[in-house]
Amino acid sequence: AEIITDEALIKEEDVAITLTHFGYIKRVPAEIYESQHRGGRGISGMSTRDEDYAEHVLITSTHDMLLFFTDRGRVYKLKAYEIPESSRIGRGTAVVNLLQLQPDEGIQTMIPIHDPEEGGYLFFATEMGQVKRTELTEFRNIHKGGIIAIALNEGDSLINVIRTWGDDEILLVTAQG
Numbered sequence: 001a002e003i004i005t006d007e008a009l010i011k012e013e014d015v016a017i018t019l020t021h022f023g024y025i026k027r028v029p030a031e032i033y034e035s036q037h038r039g040g041r042g043i044s045g046m047s048t049r050d051e052d053y054a055e056h057v058l059i060t061s062t063h064d065m066l067l068f069f070t071d072r073g074r075v076y077k078l079k080a081y082e083i084p085e086s087s088r089i090g091r092g093t094a095v096v097n098l099l100q101l102q103p104d105e106g107i108q109t110m111i112p113i114h115d116p117e118e119g120g121y122l123f124f125a126t127e128m129g130q131v132k133r134t135e136l137t138e139f140r141n142i143h144k145g146g147i148i149a150i151a152l153n154e155g156d157s158l159i160n161v162i163r164t165w166g167d168d169e170i171l172l173v174t175a176q177g
Helices: none
Strands: 014-020 024-029 054-061 065-070 074-079 107-113 121-126 131-135 158-164
Touching (some): 054 107, 065 158
Antiparallel strands (some): 014 024, 065 107, 121 131
């Protein structure tokens, strides 16, 4: 007997994932955002509450894994197809309904991963200037409650995480320039 996984039933397609400042996330087919020619008027990407705005937007595949890194140094994961599909102008779903975030924990960045075995690293930077590079393969097994990606000192918070390949140059700039 062949076992059929949920993923086998999900059509693999490119999707746009949007996460707003106030923590609403949605998935829409990427083709909705087809290219515009010169002089085009643009297209509204979403409707938001007053003062909310799209903070992270990325294009990925429905079968790719998304890593969500929080200001508290934790990482959570979801498959892109696990993010509810929404209309182009819909607000989306509160990310706290999809991830078991700690109280007062906010998403700092999302990184799409096609295959954790493809190599590379994740580079971390904190508010107090701590940096760290970890092999991507270390993030294969993340349970629902998330795991600690970087241990933070008292009062520090994770600013950003980027994917690197080991020979990239990274430039860090302070708030004072």
